[in-house]
Amino acid sequence: MIMNSYHLLLVISTLCSLTTFVSSYAELRQNFYKSSCPNVESIVRSAVNKKFQQTFVTAPGTLRLFFHDCFVRGCDASVFLSNGSDNAEKNHHDDISLAGDGFDTVVQAKAALDSNPSCRNKVSCADILALATRDVVALAGGPSYKVELGRRDGKISTRKSVQHKLPHPEFNLNQLNSMFASHGLSQTDMIALSGAHTLGFSHCGQFSKRIHSKAGIDKTLDRKYALTLKQMCPVNVDPRIAINMDPTTPQIFDNAYYKNLQQGKGLFSSDQVLFTDTRSRPTVNLFASNSKAFNQAFVKAITKLGRVGVLTGNQGEIRRDCNRVN
Template sequence: MEHGRLLFPCFLLVVLFAASASAQLRTGFYSNTCPNLESLVRSAVTTKFQQTFVTAPGTLRLFFHDCFVRGCDASVLLSSPTNKAEKDHPDDLSLAGDGFDTVIKAKAAVDSDPRCKNKVSCADILALATRDVISLTGGPFYNVELGRRDGRISTIASVQRKLPHPEFTLDQLNTMFATNGLTQTDMIALSGAHTIGFAHCGKFSKRIYSFSRGNPIDPTLNKTYAAQLRQMCPVNVDPRIAINMDPTTPRTFDNAYFRNLVQGMGLFSSDQALFTDPRSKPTVYQFASSETAFRQAFISAITKLGRVGVKTGNQGEIRIDCTRIN
C-alpha cells in the first residue's frame, strides 16, 4: 500500500508535466521571430501539392505517425546511418516520400527568410503543412498551435506497438488512442482522414481472399465493393499497387469515408469496425449525415493530436536540418 501511495504522485507529475508542455503551445508563437511563417509554409506546400496529390495523404499520415511515437517532435524525420531510426520500422516503411519532401521544401522556404532561418522547429513546420494539405483538399482550415521543439532521439524500437494496424478492433483502437489522450470520438474523427488516403493491396488482401474457412470474403464487406477490390488487387499483384481508401471522392477531404462505412465500404477491417461495433456506430452515422459535425470533431481531434508528448521551452532543439540532429 505504501508503495502504491508513492507511485501515484509520480504518475501525477508525469501527467501534469505533459499538460504544462502542451499548455505552452499557442497560435502566433512565431509572430515576432518569423511573422510570415504561415504564408511561407503554405506557399511551399501548395507548390508541392500541385506537383503531386500524394503530398496530401503523405503529409497527413506523417504527422500522425510522428505524434504517436515519442510525441509530435519530428523524430520520424530523422535518418540513421545504420537504418535504425523510426522511419526504418516496418510500420513506417510505407510512409510516402512525398510527405517527407513536403516538410523539407517547407523548411527551405521558411529558412529563405533571414528573420526565420533556424528559428522554427521541423515539428511545427510539419503541423502547419498538415493543416495546409487538409485545407487544399477541401477540408477545414483551422488555427495551429505552435511552439514545439524537435526531438533528438529516433529509434526503431520506439515504434513497436505504438501505431494502429489495419486489423485492429474497436477496443484496440480505443486503447491506443486513449494512451495518447484521445477519446473514441477523436479516434473516429481522425479515421476520417482516410477519405484522402491510399493503401497497398497486401494490407487488406486477407479480407477479400482468405478471411475464414467458410468465408473467403469478409461478410462485413459490401459484395460489389469486394468484387472491385479483387479486380484491382488480383492474387500475386505487385505489392506496390495502391488503392484509394475512399472509392467515391478520393481526392476530396469530406465525410464520404463515413457514408462509405454505412454501405460496407471500409477498406480495412479497422475502418469497418467503426460501423459494425454498436458503441461507435452512432458516431459514424452522425458524421455520415453531417459534414459540419465531422469537420468540427476533426478540428478538435487533430488539435489534441498536435499536443501529444510535445517538447517545449528548453527541451529538444530547433533542427537546422530536419533529417539529423544538430
C-alpha cells in the first residue's frame, strides 16, 4: 500500500501521541500514596459513602464528571476549575448540566483527606475523582476495582477546550468509535463505558427530536416506550425535565442498559445505535446475557479511561483547593 503525505503524517502523529500516552500513564501505580497518605482509599471511601447516603445523584453525577473530565483535557480535574469568568470548562453547554453532587463528592473527600495531617494537600483532585468514581460504582451495585494513582492536577480550563471533545446523543457508531479511538479506547471499551447509562438521568431536550420529529417517532424506538416518553416530555415541556436513562433499574449499576437496547429502549440514538448497527450488536448481546462479561469489560475500559492525558511527575500540581489553581 502506497501512503500519500497526509496518511504518513497521520500515522506519525498517532504514533507520537501514543508514545506520550504510554510514557505518562506508565508512572501511575496502585500504591502511589503508600508512604505519603497510606489511608487515602479508606478516607475517600468513607466520605463518598456519606455523600451517597445523602443523595443517590452522587453516583451518576460523579461517574459522569469523571468521563467529562478525562475526555476534554485528560484526567486532570480541569473540569473543577473556575477562573472567575464564564470561560471555564464547566461553563460550556456540554458541561453545564453536570450534577453539582458530583463536584461536591470530590470536595467532601478532599476535605476529609485534608483533616488528616499526613494527607493534607498530598492527594490530587484528579486522583480523588478517580477513587470516588470507583466507589460510587461499587455503592450502586457495580464492580469494585483497583485504581491506578499518581495523577497531577491541571492548571488550564477553558470553554473552547470542550468543543468537539464529548460524544453527542445523536452520534452514529463511526462517530463514537472515532472519538473513543482518539483516546486509545476500542469499540468494546466504548460499549462498556456506555453501560454507565444504566445510572442517572438525562433531560427532555436531549432526545426530543426522536419523539417529536415531523417524520414521526424514531423507528428504532420501541413504540410503547416512545409514547411514554412523549407523555413525560410533551412538545412545550421544560427541556430540563429529567428522565431516567434506564427505565427499568435506574438506581442499580447492572447490565439492564443492554437488555433495554435489545428492546428498543435506548434513550439516545447514540445508545440505540449500539444495537441497531450489526458491528456492535454482538457485544451488546454478550453484555445483556452475561453481567460478568460486562463488569470485566467495564473495569478494563474505565481503567484505560483513567490513563487518558494524565499529568504525572513534575507536571501540573496538587491543588490546595480543587476549584482553583494554587
